Amino acid sequence: MKKIEAIIKPFKLDDVKDALNQIGITGMTLTDVKGYGRQKGHVEIYRGAEYMVDFIPKVKIGIIVPSEKVDEVVETIISAARTGKIGDGKIFVLPVDNVIRVRTGETGSEAI
């Protein structure tokens, strides 16, 4: 099993969620995050005083999938979240040792 963490532009969230639903991904965890990469921040001006805002709002979605589904999920996220402009985000794939469903005690892929 793998955990896929994708940091994307907030306005792309609905597109990504719908696309993942269509390939059978039934759950995800969402976190509001702020950060910067190559996109850097932006400038805000208040009564002529300029402030550099480094951290830009993004959303991070977390999904646990069986290992064989990783490529399909990653491709789906990329195609739904891509605008082609700088700041589209990043995807991380991490190993997961186990998953346990709290209600029933099921473990492994059964619990996803």
Add this chain to the structure above:
Amino acid sequence: MINTGDTAFIMLSAAMVLLMTPALALFYAGMVRSKNVLGTILQSFIMIAVVTFEWIYIGYSMSFGPDVGGLIGNLSMVALNGVGSEPSPTYATTIPHLVFMIYQCMFAVITPALITGAVAERMRFGPFILFSLFWTIVVYNPVCHWIWGGGWLADKGVLDFAGGLVVHLTSGAAAAAAVLVLGPRKGLGRDKFMPHNLPMTLLGTGLLWFGWFGFNGGSALAADGIAATAFVNTHVAGMAGLAMWVALEWFLYKQPTTLGAASGAIAGLATVTPAAGFINPQAAVFIGLLAGFSCFAAVTYKNKAGFDDSLDVVGIHGLGGVIGTICLGIFASKASNPGGADGLLAGNASFLTTQIFGVVVVGAYAFVVSFILLKITDIICGGLRVSIEDETVGLDQTAHSETAYNM
């Protein structure tokens, strides 16, 4: 003889001017960081208590009591002695004396509240109250008497319709002194002092604009043609200030801003205040445009110069008072108000000189005395500023044990 129309109008105007103090609190509070919202609001709002107390017991008598040497009113009306439901023989003779007294009270309340913008996010609450009390007694009351209470500046012919000198220049000059005495907020130039809630600032702007109709319109002290002139001039000057500031931003920074719109409107409204009942609407439009331009330039300069007049009391209110009072010397016409004066454009250059004299006297007096009062308050209270630690945590928690947003 009491005129019921005048009385109703001035009572309503007094209520509208009262509203301007909490409106100012919101206007300012939107511009500070979220940790200093309540501290900023309360410094303005508490003035309703501090100054009303002062006003009914001594302030009204000092300002509007029978004249002593052109400098101050005597104390014969202390604790509202003789101020009742009959009209005053001297002021606003068609409304109850009590109505005139409470209308003037609202002006005295908002004036020190204006100063809070200069010391925002760093001044201790207690010392600010003490300073405001001293200031109202030693700066506001005398200047009010000199101009509106039959004092020496009124004798010289200085005119101020609704408070360009009495309200905006006195508070602006005090703000300049306070900026110098207190010094900048910790982290100026490094930390981000971004407004935390501009919708709050815009709400305050709207309520201030509404109240300003009472502030300027009511200063006619009657529901008459001069009130109508002042009412219209107030609106068009606010409009022109707003338009000018937004246009400048759009041109220079490529994007118009909400804070710019609010700032321009307040600049226009403050600047037309001394002139509102003495000029025609075309002059008011010009004054509003000039206010938007000048105050924008002043605020831009302040940012470059590194003065921490945090919420631009000097650049908007102080400068607005100066420009408006001088413009009155140019645009005043007896055609607009037979009880006023003719200015430069009506061929009377000496009135312009008189107005400039008024600006210099009031500005210098308010600045010097405010500076001294701040130093005295500093000694009495053992410091004007909160500790560095409290400044970091914010005034809401450290001075008031409250949080503005519990979410």
